[in-house]
Structures are given as C-alpha cells and as structure tokens.
Amino acid sequence: MNYLLTHSITESAKRFPERQAFVFMNRSLSYKELEQQSNQLANLLIDLGVKKGDRVGIYMNRSLESSIAVYGIMKAGAAYVPLDPDAPIKRTQFLIEDCEIEVLITNSIKKRQVKEIIDAKTQLKSCIGFKDGLTINTIPWEEVLQQSEETPSISILGNDLAYIMYTSGSTGLPKGIMHSHNSGLAYAKLSADLYELTEEDRIGNHAPLHFDISTFGYFTGPFVGATTVIIPDPHTKMPASLAQLIEKEQLSIWYSVPLALVQLLQSKSIEKADMSALRWVLYGGEVFPTKHLNALMQIWPSCQFSNVYGPAEVNQCTYYTVQEPPKEDEMIPLGKVWGNTEKLILNQDDGLAKRGEVGELLIRSATMMKGYWNQSELTKKSLYTLRINSTYKKVFYRTGDLVKLDENNDLLFLGRKDRQIKIRGYRVELDEVVGVLSINTAVHEAAVFAITKEGTVHIAAVIILKEEGLITVEELRDHLNQNLPKYAVPETILIGKQLPRTSNGKINHLELEKTLEIEEE
Amino acid sequence: MKEELIAYIKSELIGDDTMEMNSEDDLLTSGLIDSLAIMRFIGHIEATHEIKVAPQDMVIENFINVDAIADYIQRTKNS
Numbered sequence: 090m091n092y093l094l095t096h097s098i099t100e101s102a103k104r105f106p107e108r109q110a111f112v113f114m115n116r117s118l119s120y121k122e123l124e125q126q127s128n129q130l131a132n133l134l135i136d137l138g139v140k141k142g143d144r145v146g147i148y149m150n151r152s153l154e155s156s157i158a159v160y161g162i163m164k165a166g167a168a169y170v171p172l173d174p175d176a177p178i179k180r181t182q183f184l185i186e187d188c189e190i191e192v193l194i195t196n197s198i199k200k201r202q203v204k205e206i207i208d209a210k211t212q213l214k215s216c217i218g219f220k221d222g223l224t225i226n227t228i229p230w231e232e233v234l235q236q237s238e239e240t241p242s243i244s245i246l247g248n249d250l251a252y253i254m255y256t257s258g259s260t261g262l263p264k265g266i267m268h269s270h271n272s273g274l275a276y277a278k279l280s281a282d283l284y285e286l287t288e289e290d291r292i293g294n295h296a297p298l299h300f301d302i303s304t305f306g307y308f309t310g311p312f313v314g315a316t317t318v319i320i321p322d323p324h325t326k327m328p329a330s331l332a333q334l335i336e337k338e339q340l341s342i343w344y345s346v347p348l349a350l351v352q353l354l355q356s357k358s359i360e361k362a363d364m365s366a367l368r369w370v371l372y373g374g375e376v377f378p379t380k381h382l383n384a385l386m387q388i389w390p391s392c393q394f395s396n397v398y399g400p401a402e403v404n405q406c407t408y409y410t411v412q413e414p415p416k417e418d419e420m421i422p423l424g425k426v427w428g429n430t431e432k433l434i435l436n437q438d439d440g441l442a443k444r445g446e447v448g449e450l451l452i453r454s455a456t457m458m459k460g461y462w463n464q465s466e467l468t469k470k471s472l473y474t475l476r477i478n479s480t481y482k483k484v485f486y487r488t489g490d491l492v493k494l495d496e497n498n499d500l501l502f503l504g505r506k507d508r509q510i511k512i513r514g515y516r517v518e519l520d521e522v523v524g525v526l527s528i529n530t531a532v533h534e535a536a537v538f539a540i541t542k543e544g545t546v547h548i549a550a551v552i553i554l555k556e557e558g559l560i561t562v563e564e565l566r567d568h569l570n571q572n573l574p575k576y577a578v579p580e581t582i583l584i585g586k587q588l589p590r591t592s593n594g595k596i597n598h599l600e601l602e603k604t605l606e607i608e609e610e
Numbered sequence: 611m612k613e614e615l616i617a618y619i620k621s622e623l624i625g626d627d628t629m630e631m632n633s634e635d636d637l638l639t640s641g642l643i644d645s646l647a648i649m650r651f652i653g654h655i656e657a658t659h660e661i662k663v664a665p666q667d668m669v670i671e672n673f674i675n676v677d678a679i680a681d682y683i684q685r686t687k688n689s
Contacts (some may be wrong), residue, residue: 150641175641198640323638326645329668352645357665513646570625575644 091357092247093270094308095163096522097277098124099240105288109316110264112338113153120314123156129236130194130217131160134230136236137192137215139242140317141166142250146190147298148172148181148199149218151322155298159307161233163270166243168250170265172300177571178205181265185211188265188462194218196230236511239575249272253462254301254401257516257577259507261524265462266401273288273304275455276404277312279428281303283408284342284369284395287389288314289563291338293364295320295345299400300514305344327347328356332364339366344397345375346514354385365387373397373405375513376502376546386414398423398502401516402486404456407500422499423492430454432500433485434492439473442493450492451485451508457488510539510546510577517548517565522579525572528550531559536588538598540605549581549605553588581605611659611683615676618654619633623647648673655679661686 093342101110102124110123118126131220139145145162149155162169170188172181185193185206187363195203203216204223206338209214213225220229237304251270258264281284286309293316294306310317316406318338324331329432331353337345350372370385370392377396386394409424426432434448442448451473460468475483491503519537526535536552539546554560562582569578588598612633623643628648637643648656661683670675672682 149668150639175644321639322641323674326643326648327668327670328639329666330670333669348645355665356668358668361666469645566625 091224091312092161092274093245094251094277095127095160095245095270095539097274097308097311098127098160100290101288101311105314108314110290110311111156112175113151113152113315114134114321115152117157118153122603123160123311125238126157126234127160128238128240130157131241132193132239133217133233133234134161134165135241135243136166137226139165139167139192141245143167143192144170144190144253146170146172146185146193148174148193148195148203148498149298150174150196150198151194151297151319151325153319154194154196154218155319156307157233159298160311162194162230163251164241165580166241166245166249167250168267171252171254171303172198172256173297173299174202175489176208176574179571180574182206182209182211184265184348185213187263188253191215192217193342196442202421243610245270247274250459254299256401257509257518257521258467259509259518259520261521261527263521264464264467267275267459267462268404269459272306272313272404272456272458275429276304279456280309280405281313283427284371285411286310286313286342290315290341292317293320293335293338293340293343293345294318295325295343295349300374301404302346302405302514312456313327314374321560326351328509329358332356332358332362332477335364335367336362340367342363342369342371343367344371344373347372347381348375348513350385351378351381354388356380359388365391365439366390369393369395371395371397375511377421377422379417379419381385382411382421383395383416385477386411396421397423398492398500399452399456400486400488402458403430403452403454403530405455406432406452406454409499418595420501422501424499426452426454426500428437430456431483431485433473433475434494435473445493447493447503450488450490452488452499454484455494458541512546512548515576517577522548522550522569523575526550526565526568528572529560529565529568532565534588536601537599538602539582540602542606547581548577548579549583550579551585551588551601553585572589612676612680614658615655615679616653619643619651619676621653622654631676633680635675638670638678640673655683659687 100119110120146166147158172235191214193216197219215226217228247270253265255263255536296302306317394411396409398407431453433451436448473485475606489506492500521539533555537550589600591597
C-alpha cells in the first residue's frame with residue numbers, strides 16, 4: 090500500500106523500471122536507478138548517524154542529484170530541508186542552526202559556500218557531495234554509489250515528518266513549515282487526479298527545490314510514474330534556450346510562476362518552437378498579468394491553463410481553469426477548493442462572512458502542514474479551532490488572504506490581511522525586512538513598504554539613523570544583502586529625517602507609498 | 611572589452627568589486643546572476659556597444675561567460 094512519499098518511487102520502480110524518473114541536461118535517472126541510489130544514500134545517512142525524525146539539508150542548485158537527495162533522506166526516516174543555494178551565508182547558517190542540521194547534501198559547485206558555513210562553526214558534522222580537507226567529514230558522491238542497495242528497515246508512518254520548507258517570517262527571522270508524508274502524499278494524489286496525470290506525462294519543473302511549487306515535479310510526477318524534467322539554472326535565465334528545451338524534452342505539463350512564462354513569451358522564440366506536446370500549463374505563486382496570459386493562450390490554443398492557489402502551509406487548496414483568453418481588466422479567480430478540503434471565510438470578528446462580503450480565507454485539508462518548526466506559539470496563532478462538541482473539533486489554517494465569493498461561487502483574491510507581499514512568487518514579510526534593518530546599530534527606525542512601478546511590485550525602505558552620517562545607503566544595502574535573499578532586498582533605499590505618523594502614532598505607510606510612487610514617476 | 615564587462619558584472623550586478631572573476635567563469639549555473647540581473651546586463655550591453663540583442667539570441671551559448679558574451683558582441687557588430 091502506498092502511504093509514504095517514498096512508496097511512489099518503490100512502486101514506480103516495480104511498474105516502470107526503465108522509465109525516466111528525472112531528467113537533467115543530458116542525464117537521466119530511471120525509476121529503477123532512483124530506487125537503488127536513494128536506498129544507497131539512505132544507508133550512508135544511517136551510517137553517518139542520521140536517525141528517524143532528524144533533519145538533513147539539501148544545498149545544491151537545480152541538479153539530477155537533488156532527486157536522489159529528496160528520496161534518500163526520506164528513506165532514512167529523516168526530513169529533508171531544502172536550502173536556497175543563492176541565499177546569503179548568514180541566512181543559510183541560521184536555517185542550519187534553527188532546525189539542527191548535522192548532515193548536508195551538496196555538490197562541488199557549492200564548495201566555497203560550504204567552507205564559509207563551516208568556518209562559522211555550526212553543528213554540521215558531515216557533508217556529502219565532494220571530498221575536501223575541511224574540518225568536518227566530507228564524502229564524495231561516488232562513495233554514495235558504493236553503499237548497499239537494500240531498502241533500509243526503518244519504520245516510518247504517514248504522520249511522520251517528511252520535509253521542512255522555510256519562508257519569510259514577520260518577526261524578522263524565517264520560519265520552517267513542517268509537512269508529513271501524509272500531507273505531501275495527499276497533495277500528490279489530489280494534483281495527479283485533478284490534472285489527469287499519467288505515466289506518459291513529462292513535467293517541466295522550473296521551481297527551485299526550496300520553493301513549494303517544486304513538490305509537483307518531485308512528488309506528483311513519481312506518484313504516477315511520470316517523467317520530471319528539472320529545468321537547469323541557465324535555462325531559467327535564457328528564455329530562447331528554455332523554448333528549445335521544452336521542444337526537445339516534449340514537455341506535456343508545465344508548472345511555474347507567471348514570470349517564467351512571461352519571459353518565454355517576450356523572447357518570441359515560443360512561436361517558432363514545436364511545443365505541441367504541451368497539454369496543461371499551471372501557474373501559481375502570484376497573479377498572472379492578464380495581457381500576457383491572453384497572448385500565451387492565443388499561441389497555445391490547445392493547452393489548458395490553470396491558476397493554482399495555496400500557501401505553502403497547505404500546499405494547494407483551490408483550482409481554477411481559465412476557459413477563454415481573459416480580457417485586459419478581468420480578474421482571474423482562485424476558483425473552488427479541491428478534494429478533501431474545506432473552507433471558511435471569516436470577517437474581522439471571526440464570524441462567518443455574509444455572501445459577497447470580504448473576509449479571511451481559512452482552510453482545512455489533508456494537505457495541511459503539521460505546524461511551524463519549533464514555534465508552537467506561532468503555530469497556534471496561525472490556526473483556528475471550530476469546536477463541534479466537547480471532544481470533536483475542526484482545525485483550520487488562517488491563510489491571511491482576503492477573499493470573497495463571486496456569482497459563480499469562485500473565490501476571488503482581494504489582498505492580504507497583514508504585511509506579506511509576493512515578489513516573483515516568493516513570499517516576503519515586510520516586517521522581516523524591518524527586523525533585519527533594526528539589528529544594524531546605526532539604524533534608529535525603519536519603514537518598509539511595497540510600491541508599484543509599471544505594474545510590478547517593488548520593496549522600498551525609508552530609514553532614520555541614530556545620528557546623521559553614521560552609515561551610507563550602500564552600506565545599508567550590503568547589510569541587507571548579507572541577511573536576506575536577493576528578492577527581499579528593497580530596490581529603493583532612502584535615508585530620511587523623520588517618518589510620517591498616523592494620529593495614533595503608528596508609521597503612516599500609506600503616505601510613504603504615495604510619496605514614493607509620485608517621486609518614481 | 612572583457613575587463614569592462616567583468617567590472618560591470620561585479621559592481622552593478624553582484625555588488626562586490628573585490629570578488630575574483632575570470633572571463634571563463636560560468637555566469638548562469640553558479641547563481642551569481644539572477645534572471646532580472648540578466649535583463650539589466652543586456653540593456654547595458656545594448657547601450658554601451660550600440661547593438662541590439664535579438665530575443666532569439668538569448669541562448670546559453672551566447673551568455674554562459676564573459677568570453678562568450680564578448681564573442682557575441684563582436685559577431686553582432688560585424689554582421
């Protein structure tokens with residue numbers, strides 16, 4: 090019976106041993122090879138002392154080995170923690186310490202960064218991916234392939250931890266979203282069913298491993314025995330090469346943030362390439378500008394287009410298939426909740442919102458997280474309990490997204506309840522940026538807010554120094570670059586004299602936004 | 611030309627003038643430059659070298675490292 094994420098590989102290896110499981114550049118792994126090599130990695134991890142429930146980091150760019158890492162770690166009974174390979178070292182160190190990672194799986198491209206992490210004295214004990222004279226145990230990838238191919242005999246249950254994904258936290262530090270085999274597999278089953286996946290499909294996986302969109306390629310593909318093509322980093326930056334790859338690999342399903350598709354569209358190479366194998370385009374993470382969605386739907390008329398919505402805490406929770414190329418000002422709905430999922434729309438007083446009234450969306454689903462790693466208070470705050478009687482209750486996740494139902498009973502997204510924004514699909518808590526600025530000793534106070542320039546959202550910061558001339562804008566930018574991922578660093582940084590206040594003394598973000606948007610024009 | 615390109619990448623795209631970079635270093639795999647920085651870089655190349663980078667020229671072979679970029683600029687100028 091299939092009740093763990095790892096069972097997908099074992100089952101598919103029995104049914105389709107020679108079928109490609111993952112493809113990267115000119116290399117691929119069949120299901121049989123993936124089953125063997127993930128067992129080998131699991132056995133090595135167990136030899137290194139990894140126990141059930143431990144967290145193991147994956148620190149690598151898009152690569153074929155990432156698939157072995159994901160499944161090898163879970164087969165050892167541990168949870169995988171994907172680390173952003175481009176994040177500043179300080180942030181990576183924080184994540185390693187926060188969830189007590191002792192073993193890191195990486196490759197030789199990251200050698201320099203791994204050395205910096207080790208120099209900072211984390212609790213890291215071993216590193217798999219290259220051999221080097223570092224102070225910790227380093228094991229080259231070839232050694233993984235010398236281990237036993239036997240499936241490790243570890244008792245793992247569906248409710249056990251499978252992976253932790255970190256996202257921006259409003260308190261100034263990232264938070265880890267914990268998912269079990271149950272919630273990950275529920276997502277794989279529901280998405281396979283909804284998008285009618287079969288073993289014949291070839292999935293284009295554009296998202297990096299630390300972005301939750303990657304679970305479609307990494308979990309749903311293997312669940313049905315399909316092939317997942319990992320889009321290499323260079324192709325994500327060169328749209329004309331990406332178009333060639335989609336044609337060459339005969340991709341049938343694509344899932345990414347809208348930006349990747351917009352760049353593809355603008356490269357004009359899309360019309361020349363033969364992409365007739367493509368049958369379904371999924372996009373998520375942020376709103377697709379209707380002008381571009383319209384153009385794309387005209388070019389690929391035989392393709393289905395679906396808007397995917399769901400915070401990483403619940404994987405996915407609603408679906409909407411776009412029937413006709415949308416008009417310029419049309420709002421694409423989030424759609425309806427999918428299987429095994431229930432929703433509530435609550436008003437400010439936690440009462441049920443009336444029909445057509447705007448409220449916060451709450452979700453209860455089989456795909457829901459276990460909570461935030463090591464943050465019970467934050468977990469409690471993110472949940473809403475509906476008591477049915479003294480022994481039975483329903484627990485919902487508060488998405489923080491403001492929605493209302495339209496006349497077709499489809500959910501419409503109308504904004505955020507808090508100060509979270511999306512930059513290229515990545516979640517950024519503006520207060521995390523404030524938190525990072527505040528730890529700089531020269532900063533007295535900082536206001537961070539979003540502004541819209543030519544239809545694109547940017548982050549801006551206005552900073553009041555403790556004393557004039559203590560620090561320059563350039564030095565502040567360096568400080569931010571050292572502590573935040575690139576997408577979260579404000580594009581506009583200004584040093585000001587004072588911040589505008591509302592009548593009750595709070596920073597008046599609205600006025601700041603207005604002033605800056607006028608200046609930018 | 612290669613020195614100018616390297617200097618621009620270091621100071622404007624990465625924001626670290628002190629780092630070491632050679633003209634054969636892979637710019638696209640390493641994560642040094644993201645897709646938005648690439649767009650800025652192409653704008654810079656078009657402005658300083660008075661060429662037009664056609665959308666279909668945005669392929670890995672032309673932009674993998676500074677050597678390839680310099681070669682591409684030269685070819686485009688001559689054509």
